[in-house]
Amino acid sequence: xxxxxxxxxxxxxxxxxxxxxxxxxxxxxxxxxxxxxxxxxxxxxxxxxxxxxxxxxxxxxxxxxxxxxxxxxxxxxxxxxxxxxxxxxxxxxxxxxxxxxxxxxxxxxxxxxxxxxxxxxxxxxxxxxxxxxxxxxxxxxxxxxxxxxxxxxxxxxxxxxxxxxxxxxxxxxxxxxxxxxxxxxxxxxxxxxxxxxxxxxxxxxxxxxxxxxxxxxxxxxxxxxxxxxxxxxxxxxxxxxxxxxxxxxxxxxxxxxxxxxxxxxxxxxxxxxxxxxxxxxxxxxxxxxxxxxxxxxxxxxxxxxxxxxxxxxxxxxxxxxxxxxxxxxxxxxxxxxxxxxxxxxxxxxxxxxxxxxxxxxxxxxxxxxxxxxxxxxxxxxxxxxxxxxxxxxxxxxxxxxxxxxxxxxxxxxxxxxxxxxxxxxxxxxxxxxxxxxxxxxxxxxxxxxxxxxxxxxxxxxxxxxxxxxxxxxxxxxxxxxxxxxxxxxxxxxxxxxxxxxxxxxxxxxxxxxxxxxxxxxxxxxxxxxxxxxxxxxxxxxxxxxxxxxxxxxxxxxxxxxxxxxxxxxxxxxxxxxxxxxxxxxxxxxxxxxxxxxxx
Numbered sequence: 107x108x109x110x111x112x113x114x115x116x117x118x119x120x121x122x123x124x125x126x127x128x129x130x131x132x133x134x135x136x137x138x139x140x141x142x143x144x145x146x147x148x149x150x151x152x153x154x155x156x157x158x159x160x161x162x163x164x165x166x167x168x169x170x171x172x173x174x175x176x177x178x179x180x181x182x183x184x185x186x187x188x189x190x191x192x193x194x195x196x197x198x199x200x201x202x203x204x205x206x207x208x209x210x211x212x213x214x215x216x217x218x219x220x221x222x223x224x225x226x227x228x229x230x231x232x233x234x235x236x237x238x239x240x241x242x243x244x245x246x247x248x249x250x251x252x253x254x255x256x257x258x259x260x261x262x263x264x265x266x267x268x269x270x271x272x273x274x275x276x277x278x279x280x281x282x283x284x285x286x287x288x289x290x291x292x293x294x295x296x297x298x299x300x301x302x303x304x305x306x307x308x309x310x311x312x313x314x315x316x317x318x319x320x321x322x323x324x325x326x327x328x329x330x331x332x333x334x335x336x337x338x339x340x341x342x343x344x345x346x347x348x349x350x351x352x353x354x355x356x357x358x359x360x361x362x363x364x365x366x367x368x369x370x371x372x373x374x375x376x377x378x379x380x381x382x383x384x385x386x387x388x389x390x391x392x393x394x395x396x397x398x399x400x401x402x403x404x405x406x407x408x409x410x411x412x413x414x415x416x417x418x419x420x421x422x423x424x425x426x427x428x429x430x431x432x433x434x435x436x437x438x439x440x441x442x443x444x445x446x447x448x449x450x451x452x453x454x455x456x457x458x459x460x461x462x463x464x465x466x467x468x469x470x471x472x473x474x475x476x477x478x479x480x481x482x483x484x485x486x487x488x489x490x491x492x493x494x495x496x497x498x499x500x501x502x503x504x505x506x507x508x509x510x511x512x513x514x515x516x517x518x519x520x521x522x523x524x525x526x527x528x529x530x531x532x533x534x535x536x537x538x539x540x541x542x543x544x545x546x547x548x549x550x551x552x553x554x555x556x557x558x559x560x561x562x563x564x565x566x567x568x569x570x571x572x573x574x575x576x577x578x579x580x581x582x583x584x585x586x587x588x589x590x591x592x593x594x595x596x597x598x599x600x601x602x603x604x605x606x607x608x609x610x611x612x613x614x615x616x617x618x619x620x621x622x623x624x625x626x627x628x629x630x631x632x633x634x635x636x637x638x639x640x641x642x643x644x645x646x647x648x649x650x651x652x653x654x655x656x657x658x659x660x661x662x663x664x665x666x667x668x669x670x671x672x673x674x675x676x677x678x679x680x681x682x683x684x685x686x687x688x689x690x691x692x693x694x695x696x697x698x699x700x701x702x703x704x705x
Contacts, residue, residue: 109260109309113210114174118167120305121178125156127304128297135297136497138290141238141282142189142369143384145344145409148293150493151188154486155195156301158185170209175202182373183380184403187490188344189369190294192382193230193239196373200226213263217250230371232360237281239294245274246302261309268302275299341367341384343460344407345391349379351399359398366391384409389461400453405487406446406460412494414441421529422554422563423499424547425491427483427506427514428458430536431652431679432544440551445483445491447514447684452476458684467683468655468691477588478687482514488521492531501529501560503567505536505547508615530560534567537615540685541650541677541697542576548648548675549699573700576650577620577640578609579633581692608636630659630694634666637696645701646671654681654693663696 109116128135128149135149162181166174179195179202186195203226204219205211211219224247228234249270250263257263275295279286345367349359353376363370367385374380379398385391388406395401420441428446437444446458449467451474456462462470471478488504495502504522509515519533536543549570553563580586583597600607606629610620620640623632649667653660660678668676681689 108258110258111210111212112171112216112260114169114171115167117171117174118163120308121163122160123308124301124304125160127307128156128300129153131297131300132493133497135293135300136494138288138296139293140288140290141284141292143339143409144288145407145412146497147188147407147412147494148190149297150490150497151191152194152294152297154187154490154493155182155185155191158182158486159198171211172202172205172208175205178202183348183378185486186373186380186382187346187405189371189382190239190297192346192371192373192380193227193294195380196230196371197223197227197243199373199375200224213250213254213258213260216260217247217254217263220247220250223247230373232364232370232372235282237278237285238292239298241278241281242271242274242292242295242298246271246298264302264306264309268299268306271299271302339384339409341369341386342408342410343385343388344369344382344409345385345388346380346382346403346405347392347395347401348374348403349381349395349399349401351377353377354379354398362394362398366394389456389463389466392455392461401455404455404457404461405490406457411438411443414438420554421500421557422560423495423502424550424554425488425495425502425504425518426543426547427518428682429507429514429539429684430505430543430547431540431650431682431685432547433677433679436548436677440548440555442547442551443491443495445487445518447483447682448481449478449684449687450481451478456683459682462683464680464683464686467686471585471686471691477585478683480684480687482512482517485517485520488518489525490521492522492525496525496527499527501527502531503534503550503554503563504532505534505543505550505567507539507543508537508611509535510615511539511617532564534571535615537571537613538574538576538611538697539617540576540578540681540695541652541679542574542611544677544679545648545650545697545699546570546574570699574697575640575700576611576695576697577633577637578689578693578695579606579623579629580609580689581629581656581694582690583607585686585690586688606632608633630656630662633694634663634696637698638670641698646674646698647701648697648699649674649676650697651676651678652681652693652695652697653678654686654689655691656694659694663694667696 132149132153136146139146139148159178159181163177166177179198182195182198186192200223204222224243227243234240246267249267253263253266275291278292367383369384371382372379392401425443428444446460449456504518506518507514536546550567553566587597604626606623607619608621609617612618623636651660651663664676
């Protein structure tokens with residue numbers, strides 16, 4: 107049947123079909139991802155970007171074509187992830203501009219709009235390269251323009267353009283040496299072709315649900331990447347944000363970004379700019395961007411960690427949030443993946459231990475007139491992490507803050523809900539915080555590295571959660587008061603009685619006093635004696651000591667605890683900013699993992 111016009115309803119359907127086909131291929135796209143860096147996430151980024159579009163327009167498929175294309179452009183900008191995602195966002199921005207006059211289009215009008223879209227896609231990059239998705243987009247648009255004058259049927263038009271796009275994709279290894287050396291085509295270009303295949307299948311069959319996956323002659327094992335490739339990167343952080351202002355001068359923005367990294371892509375309009383850049387200091391970058399407008403939707407991925415995930419031999423991935431206080435070198439050693447909590451001082455937003463360090467946070471805490479606030483990672487942060495891991499691991503275990511204390515657990519659940527793993531996926535409430543979550547994570551990591559089966563790992567995790575206790579002492583109640591977790595009247599009574607509360611996590615996950623010591627002289631010695639009395643002579647496997655800018659106290663605790671429990675593994679970590687917001691400077695804690703059955 108001849109398809110002579112494209113309106114909003116039809117455009118929604120072809121978008122849906124194309125995106126669904128790309129989702130089927132995202133794992134393969136990750137495996138052939140070698141340009142601009144071999145971080146194995148092109149499929150995940152394109153899928154995340156496009157699924158964000160579908161979620162946004164799902165209830166808007168009835169709109170006219172020009173209105174729908176505008177909604178698609180906005181959704182693409184908000185959800186764009188990675189180099190490929192931001193290029194697509196600018197492509198849809200241009201397509202929206204090209205379709206602006208039309209409630210529906212014929213083949214000539216649509217082909218003309220695609221030229222605007224492709225031209226805009228090229229402007230997104232400071233140094234556009236042929237042999238990438240840009241070449242595939244250009245070949246597709248050129249074919250549409252050449253054929254539209256004599257072809258009034260979208261089915262024929264799209265079929266011819268898809269073939270031309272395939273030819274352009276097949277040429278990409280000849281245009282980029284890195285692709286030829288790896289024996290692959292451009293991953294983002296392949297992703298766009300996946301969309302075109304899905305669209306063609308839908309037009310031919312009218313069936314959105316039953317779409318065959320694209321077959322490729324390239325081996326899924328073509329990508330050979332070593333950790334050394336990623337470790338030596340000059341700009342290891344894949345960084346993104348949106349800048350909003352009444353007027354953004356693109357030339358000034360380009361000039362600022364050009365000296366701060368590479369793989370720079372900018373999408374958007376004169377009032378909203380989506381920025382993608384690989385840089386070495388995300389915090390400094392975000393701070394500098396504030397001169398151009400309000401900086402929102404900050405996102406940072408460490409590509410070195412992604413590289414390690416690609417090479418990991420374990421079948422099960424372990425995910426925690428950034429309140430899991432473990433030294434960085436131990437996190438790296440065990441390939442534990444971290445989703446950071448967010449925090450802010452007034453309007454200034456930060457990503458826990460990514461765009462603000464512990465030292466910077468506690469310095470601000472002392473000097474700022476505004477008390478910081480925390481917010482849980484949004485579901486999108488978790489979803490992006492899980493989608494990436496699903497391409498490289500069979501299963502996942504995700505361990506987080508108690509659900510009664512934070513929305514982090516609930517957001518992790520939302521993020522995990524729509525992600526499919528070949529094996530199993532489970533979300534666990536740590537029923538602890540800080541180093542308590544940390545020593546539980548280490549026990550799980552040991553089981554994973556021992557290649558235990560998933561159910562065994564889960565049983566070990568659940569048993570360890572029960573066998574782990576944490577005890578926390580605060581130097582001052584000021585931060586917990588400012589954070590709204592303690593009333594002024596209660597603080598006055600505690601101060602009057604010179605009580606030093608010892609906080610712990612209940613079996614239900616609540617943070618409550620476990621007891622108290624008396625007198626303000628030598629409070630840290632009293633805290634340690636309190637903890638030792640609680641532990642008594644029970645066997646101890648691991649101990650995590652945490653502190654907020656009192657390293658000498660942590661060192662003294664370590665010496666005592668190693669002597670008391672010579673067989674235990676003991677580590678020291680700083681309390682992360684997200685927890686320091688509530689504990690304040692001078693807080694100290696000890697997490698104990700018992701070797702027996704627990705209390």
